[in-house]
Amino acid sequence: MLKEDFTRFVLGALLHDIGKFKQRAKYEEDRGKTHSAIGYEWLSSQYGEGLIAAAARNHHGNVSETWESNLSLIIYEADNLAASERRRFDPSTDVDKSWHQEVLLASDFSRISLDSEAPDLRTKPEMRYWPLKALGGWTVPQEDDSGGSAGVYRELWEAFCNDFACLKAANRHTDVEIMLHLMERFTSYIPSITLHITGATDRDTFRKHPDVSLFDHARVTAASASCLYLFYYSRLQDRWDRDVFKDEITGGWEDSSQDPFLLIGGDLSGVQDFIYTISSRGALKALKGRSFFLELLTEYLVSNLLEELSLTRCNVLFTGGGHFYLLAPNTEDAKNGLDSVRRATNDYLWDAFNGALSCCIAYVPMGKAAFRDATRHWAALGQELETMKRRKWEKALDKVLGPAEMPHADCLTVRCEVCAREDTPLKSVRGVLMCPSCREQFFFGEGLQKAAREANKLLRAKVGIAVWDKKPQTEGDEVLAIGLGEKQRFYKPFVIYDSHNSLPGTKWTYRLNDWDSSGYAAEGSLPLLAGIFHAGEFEDLESLVERGYGWDRAGVLRMDVDRLGKIFSSGLPPGDRTFSRMASLSRHFSLFFKYHLNGILHLDKKDGYENLVRTRVAESVRGRERLLSLVYSGGDDVFVIGHWLDVLEAAYDIEEAFSLMTYNPNITLSAGLVFAPPHHPVYRFAKDAGEAEAKAKKGGRNSLTAFGHTLRWQDAKDMRTMLVGEILPLLKKEQRALGTPVGSVSVGFLHRVLALVSPFVTRNEKKTDPASQFWLLPKVAYLTGRAAPSKEFLKASDEAKKAWMALKDRLLRQPDLQHLTKINGAVLWALMMMRKGGK
Ligand SMILES: [Zn+2]
Numbered sequence: 001m002l003k004e005d006f007t008r009f010v011l012g013a014l015l016h017d018i019g020k021f022k023q024r025a026k027y028e029e030d031r032g033k034t035h036s037a038i039g040y041e042w043l044s045s046q047y048g049e050g051l052i053a054a055a056a057r058n059h060h061g062n063v064s065e066t067w068e069s070n071l072s073l074i075i076y077e078a079d080n081l082a083a084s085e086r087r088r089f090d091p092s093t094d095v096d097k098s099w100h101q102e103v104l105l106a107s108d109f110s111r112i113s114l115d116s117e118a119p120d121l122r123t124k125p126e127m128r129y130w131p132l133k134a135l136g137g138w139t140v141p142q143e144d145d146s147g148g149s150a151g152v153y154r155e156l157w158e159a160f161c162n163d164f165a166c167l168k169a170a171n172r173h174t175d176v177e178i179m180l181h182l183m184e185r186f187t188s189y190i191p192s193i194t195l196h197i198t199g200a201t202d203r204d205t206f207r208k209h210p211d212v213s214l215f216d217h218a219r220v221t222a223a224s225a226s227c228l229y230l231f232y233y234s235r236l237q238d239r240w241d242r243d244v245f246k247d248e249i250t251g252g253w254e255d256s257s258q259d260p261f262l263l264i265g266g267d268l269s270g271v272q273d274f275i276y277t278i279s280s281r282g283a284l285k286a287l288k289g290r291s292f293f294l295e296l297l298t299e300y301l302v303s304n305l306l307e308e309l310s311l312t313r314c315n316v317l318f319t320g321g322g323h324f325y326l327l328a329p330n331t332e333d334a335k336n337g338l339d340s341v342r343r344a345t346n347d348y349l350w351d352a353f354n355g356a357l358s359c360c361i362a363y364v365p366m367g368k369a370a371f372r373d374a375t376r377h378w379a380a381l382g383q384e385l386e387t388m389k390r391r392k393w394e395k396a397l398d399k400v401l402g403p404a405e406m407p408h409a410d411c412l413t414v415r416c417e418v419c420a421r422e423d424t425p426l427k428s429v430r431g432v433l434m435c436p437s438c439r440e441q442f443f444f445g446e447g448l449q450k451a452a453r454e455a456n457k458l459l460r461a462k463v464g465i466a467v468w469d470k471k472p473q474t475e476g477d478e479v480l481a482i483g484l485g486e487k488q489r490f491y492k493p494f495v496i497y498d499s500h501n502s503l504p505g506t507k508w509t510y511r512l513n514d515w516d517s518s519g520y521a522a523e524g525s526l527p528l529l530a531g532i533f534h535a536g537e538f539e540d541l542e543s544l545v546e547r548g549y550g551w552d553r554a555g556v557l558r559m560d561v562d563r564l565g566k567i568f569s570s571g572l573p574p575g576d577r578t579f580s581r582m583a584s585l586s587r588h589f590s591l592f593f594k595y596h597l598n599g600i601l602h603l604d605k606k607d608g609y610e611n612l613v614r615t616r617v618a619e620s621v622r623g624r625e626r627l628l629s630l631v632y633s634g635g636d637d638v639f640v641i642g643h644w645l646d647v648l649e650a651a652y653d654i655e656e657a658f659s660l661m662t663y664n665p666n667i668t669l670s671a672g673l674v675f676a677p678p679h680h681p682v683y684r685f686a687k688d689a690g691e692a693e694a695k696a697k698k699g700g701r702n703s704l705t706a707f708g709h710t711l712r713w714q715d716a717k718d719m720r721t722m723l724v725g726e727i728l729p730l731l732k733k734e735q736r737a738l739g740t741p742v743g744s745v746s747v748g749f750l751h752r753v754l755a756l757v758s759p760f761v762t763r764n765e766k767k768t769d770p771a772s773q774f775w776l777l778p779k780v781a782y783l784t785g786r787a788a789p790s791k792e793f794l795k796a797s798d799e800a801k802k803a804w805m806a807l808k809d810r811l812l813r814q815p816d817l818q819h820l821t822k823i824n825g826a827v828l829w830a831l832m833m834m835r836k837g838g839k
Contacts, residue, residue, distance in 0.1 A: 001233070003310075005051065006226075010176055010312050012055025013075050013225035014183060014218050015043060019056055021190060021214060024101050025157040026150035036060060046168065070232070070240065073249040077368075078225035082217050083192070084371040084578045094208070096198040102148040104129035105191040106211035107141035108585050109662040112571035114563060125664040127206045130189040134159060135591075136515040137607030138599055139189070140660045145209070148191075160186040163517035170521035176222075176312040178520050181527045184215050185515050192217035207576070216584040222314035223327045224261070224371075230310065230329035231260040252368060259365035262330045263374070264338065265381045266301060268294065268322035269389050270357045275632065275639075276686035278418045278438075283682040284541050284629060284641065286418050286438065288534070289445025291632040291639070293480060294322055295530055296465070296491055299510075300482045301345055301359065302326070308337035318586045320594060321635025325381075325586075330365050338363065348484045352437055354421060360388040371579040375569055378582070418442070440480045447478035448493040449629065452534040455495055456602060462519065463532060464496040465510040466503040475503065513595055529594040531633030533601040535625045541641065541678040548627050548643030549618050550737050550833035554678040555647035558689040559654060559671040560637035561589065562701040567667065592661060593633050600657045601626050601640075601650055612657055615649040617724055618733055618833065626650055641685070644675045644832065651704060652720065655713055668702035668713075675832075707825040709761055715818055722826040726810060729803035730789060737836035743793030744800070747834060750827050752783055753811065757824045764817045776820075780811045 001009065019039025023030055030038045039056030047053060051071065058065045058072040059079050066072045107128040128141035132148045134156060163182055167173045191210035199205040232249055233240055252258040275290050302316060302324050309315075309328050317325040328334045338361055345359045362384035366377050415422040416435035424435040429442055448463070455461040468490040472479060480491045494503060500522040502509045508524035512532060519525055545554050561567070568582065599609040603624050628642025628650060638654065640647055651671045658669055672692025676685060696703040699710040711719060727750075732739040740746060756779055788808075794801045813819060 001229070006229075006310070007174065007176055007312070008047075008051040009055075009071060009229065010222050010226050010314060011047075011174065011179060012043075012052040013078055014176065014179060014222035014314060015039070015052065016055040016059045016075055016079060016221060017192070017214060017218060018042060020192070021153070021160070021187060022157055024148070024150065024190075024194075025154040027154075036063070046164070046173070067246060068244060070245055070249065071229070073244070073246060074225050074228045074232070075221070077250050078221045078228055081224045081368060081371040082220035082580050084580065093204070094197050094199050098196050100196040101150075101194050102146055103191060103194050103196050103210060104132060104142075104145050104148050105189050105213055106130075106145075106206065106209040107663070108211050108581060108588065109664050109667055110141070110206075111211065111573075111576065112567055112585075112664055112666050113573070114566055114571055114666045125666060127202075127209075128663045132156065132189050134515070135185045135188045138596060138609045138612065138657075141663060148194075156186060156190075166517055166521055170523070172520060172523075176314065177526055180219065180222075180313050181515075181520065182517060183218055185517075187214040187218065188216075190214040207573075212578075212580045212584055216580050216587065219314045220580045220583055222312070223317075226311055226315060227261050227327060227329040230331055230334070234329070234331045234333065254369060256367055259330050259367045261366040261370075262328045262334060262363040263366045263370075263377050263381050264305075264326040264328050264361065264363045265385050266298075266305075266324040266326075266362075267360045267385050267389065268298065268301075268357055269360060271322040274353070274357050277420075277683050284544075284631075285445040285449065286442050287445070287631050287641070287682060288449055288629060289441035289443070289480075292445065292448055292530070292532075293441050293482075295634065296480070297357075297482055298322060298324055299528065300489060301341065304341050304345075304483075304487060305338065305361075308341050309334050317583050318590060320590050321637065323635060328363070335363070344484065344487060348482075351484065354423065356419070360385055362388050373575070373577045374579045374582060375577045379569065443477040444480040444491070444493065448532065449534045451493045451495045452532045456533075456535065458497070460498070462496040462514050463512040464494050464502070465512065465528070466492045466494060466506045467508050467510065468505060469507045470505075472503075472505060513598060529591070531594055531597050531630045531638075533598045533626075533628075533630040535601075535627060535629070535642075544627055544629075545643050545678040549645050551644065551835040552678070552837055553644040553675045553832065554680065554685075555642060555644035555673060555675050556685045556689040557638065557640040557647045557651050557671060557673045558686075558693045559640075559651065559669055560693070562668045562670050562697065564589075564636050571666070589636055590634070592658065593636060593638065596657065596661075597630060597633050597638065597654065600653055601628070601630060612653070612660075615652040615656075615720065617649065617720070617728065617829075618645070618738075639686070639689075641682075648673060648706060648829075651706070652717070655704070659713075670696040670701050671704045671706075672696055673704065673706040707828045709765065709821045709824065711818065711821055711825065715822055716825075719822040719825045719829070722807075722810060722822060723829050726803045726807040727826060727830045729797070729799045730807070731830065731834070738830065738834045740834075741793065743790035745787060745789055745804075747831070749783070749787040750831055750834075752787070753780070754824065754827050754831070756780060756783070757820050757827070760815070761817065761820050761824050764820070776815050777812065784808050784811055 017035065017039065019035035019042065022042055023035045023038050036057055036059065040053050043056050044053035054072065055075050059075045060066060061076060066076050107130055110125050110128045113125060128143065129145045130141050131139065132152050133139065164173060167178060167182065172178045190213055192212050192214045193210050197205065197208040199208055228249065232245060236245055236248065271294060275287065278286055278290065298319050302319055305326065306312065306315065311328060315327045317327060342359060342361045349357045349359060362381060364377050364380045364384060370377050414426065414433055416426060416438055417433045418438040419435060421435045426433045426435060427439060429439055434442060451463045455463045471490050475492055478492050482489050482491065496511065499519045502522060502524065506524060508526055510526050510528040511519050512528055512530055514527065541554050545552050572581065599605040599607065600612065603614060603626060626646045628640055628646045631641055632639040640650055651673055655669050670693060672689045672695065674685065674688040674692050692705040696705040696710050703710050703712050704716040730744045732741045756776060760776060789804055794804060811823065
């Protein structure tokens with residue numbers, strides 16, 4: 001098949017069910033027609049007769065033409081594979097079934113249950129449904145399962161058609177990547193089927209409620225269709241144009257000797273050390289540059305693989321956090337392609353980073369039956385990757401064991417101040433000596449942050465990444481190179497002010513976090529989601545921290561999803577672990593961490609983000625921006641650095657948004673937060689925050705470790721309530737820090753509370769002195785009696801009076817560990833807001 005024909009074939013597979021979308025809008029012209037017929041008519045009107053329209057017409061077994069061509073059969077079979085999750089009506093247990101076009105898509109988060117491990121949680125997550133709308137803004141699943149009326153479908157369909165027309169006018173409607181993006185935007189919340197089965201119990205009914213979107217169904221169909229084609233064609237090419245291979249193409253579901261697929265996993269190892277082992281001034285930019293470099297490297301690798309394997313973006317199941325997963329055909333060509341990309345990438349990584357990073361790509365063969373339950377294959381792939389990582393430099397042993405190279409002449413007395421390399425020439429950048437790759441990353445990070453800041457300010461501006469295949473001569477310092485030889489690419493961040501703007505001579509342009517189709521009408525523009533939030537104009541962490549409220553301290557937050565592996569391997573009940581459902585779940589996690597996080601941290605973002613309640617403990621006196629930078633966010637984890645108060649508040653905001661979206665007590669986050677002076681080395685920061693995060697997990701997960709101690713989120717929120725309701729009203733919000741009004745409690749009082757409580761918390765956490773906390777009460781009673789605010793002060797303000805009563809009450813409550821930890825944290829929090837300056 002010619003390359004264009006293959007593209008049209010994949011597009012056909014991707015759009016084969018588009019008729020379902022239009023059908024539910026209930027146009028007069030479609031009355032009485034099947035979704036196949038509706039889809040066929042629409043596609044032939046847009047693309048003409050041919051492979052694309054035929055895919056809609058001939059993808060069902062009851063159509064005779066389906067059985068007359070190999071390509072139709074492949075789409076029919078791919079559709080079946082992707083639909084493996086669908087619930088059948090079981091007359092022995094189910095009560096009723098009906099086709100009910102208004103049902104909403106069930107949230108796949110609501111299906112996750114890890115009850116055996118978390119007996120203290122509400123074990124049965126409540127059922128939630130996605131509202132029917134386009135993807136882009138902040139969306140949370142709702143309680144009620146109705147709302148998919150023809151009117152809503154019609155609005156959505158018309159918006160889809162408008163965007164489609166705009167892309168078609170620019171002849172981009174035949175680009176698989178662009179159409180995939182358009183489909184994701186408009187069909188992510190459309191259920192792929194609308195069969196409503198009523199089971200014996202509500203739970204059974206929910207289990208059978210449609211929960212795979214039209215988008216996930218469509219992309220898995222397109223991915224498997226391309227694999228099936230490449231697999232069968234490679235085996236049967238001599239007779240391909242003569243015969244129809246009915247048995248071969250639709251058979252072999254239970255035959256393990258016939259595995260048409262490869263499940264591919266990729267992993268960049270050394271990522272953590274690579275990002276965080278840096279130690280330099282100006283670290284913020286170096287850090288952002290490095291972490292984004294890894295995003296681009298993953299992206300670079302994935303696009304090389306797709307090219308080498310003749311596949312499209314539809315076959316990418318997941319990318320993020322230095323990992324990626326693809327679905328590929330089980331052919332010799334594909335395996336050779338993988339090997340060659342892996343080799344080329346490792347040669348480049350060895351060259352550029354001296355072995356600090358390496359790339360593993362592993363695969364397991366997979367049969368058709370795995371689409372019903374792919375857990376065994378995911379587990380086997382994980383094993384394979386582990387084994388591979390252990391022998392990562394086996395093939396480069398001569399390099400690893402070779403004689404140590406002499407340091408570069410520049411490095412006889414000094415090393416790169418960022419990464420400590422000593423075999424390359426060094427140059428000073430703003431007073432810091434850097435090796436060439438650190439220098440590139442530094443400038444790239446600086447350019448990216450500048451662009452992110454600018455785009456934050458302007459409503460329609462976007463961040464773009466220009467990509468060249470030859471080094472551009474005029475584009476200055478911010479150009480970052482990845483790869484070697486012919487495969488080398490050059491990247492540069494810039495601001496896209498209007499929808500079509502790009503830099504001269506580029507191969508293509510990534511538009512970051514842009515769902516608006518008008519931008520993709522420009523030739524060579526491609527979508528890319530990435531966490532890039534970066535506020536304010538500042539040179540370095542020191543000057544950022546100076547602008548914050550209260551104490552001049554930096555904060556670092558590390559946060560990730562608890563038991564993510566378990567969620568994927570056993571969160572869904574056996575029988576529900578289908579391939580499409582896994583693909584859908586991982587896409588939803590990825591959307592949160594790569595895309596929504598930007599809007600959650602941006603306090604003025606509209607599109608539904610304005611409905612999120614943000615933590616703003618000093619609201620009235622501060623500008624509306626979070627003084628922080630999202631250094632890394634992808635996969636399931638987050639690294640944020642900035643002013644301590646903004647970072648602490650961001651932790652609350654992220655957790656709140658995450659639990660609103662997942663709405664499931666089994667799916668939780670743990671966070672570790674540490675504070676230190678801004679010149680504290682980044683690698684120490686990263687390590688300390690990592691330890692704090694581990695402590696949160698060890699303390700039962702679903703927790704925040706901050707101020708040195710761990711609290712469940714629920715208690716952490718109570719600590720915030722104590723600060724806001726019981727301490728702040730006794731203090732005065734001044735411009736840069738809290739002050740003490742005349743007649744109120746003194747700073748000394750808060751210090752004395754801390755001095756009483758803090759040792760008990762520490763001792764009790766270590767379980768060395770559980771009984772002694774009861775000695776605390778008389779001391780606290782004495783203190784509150786002596787240090788109370790004056791009568792006049794309390795008389796003047798009802799709020800202060802209430803706060804003081806509540807605070808006294810709380811201090812004199814039966815002291816258990818959690819209670820004291822909350823008090824300790826809230827008082828520390830207040831004291832840090834009271835100190836202005838660096839001491
Ligand atoms: Zn370096």
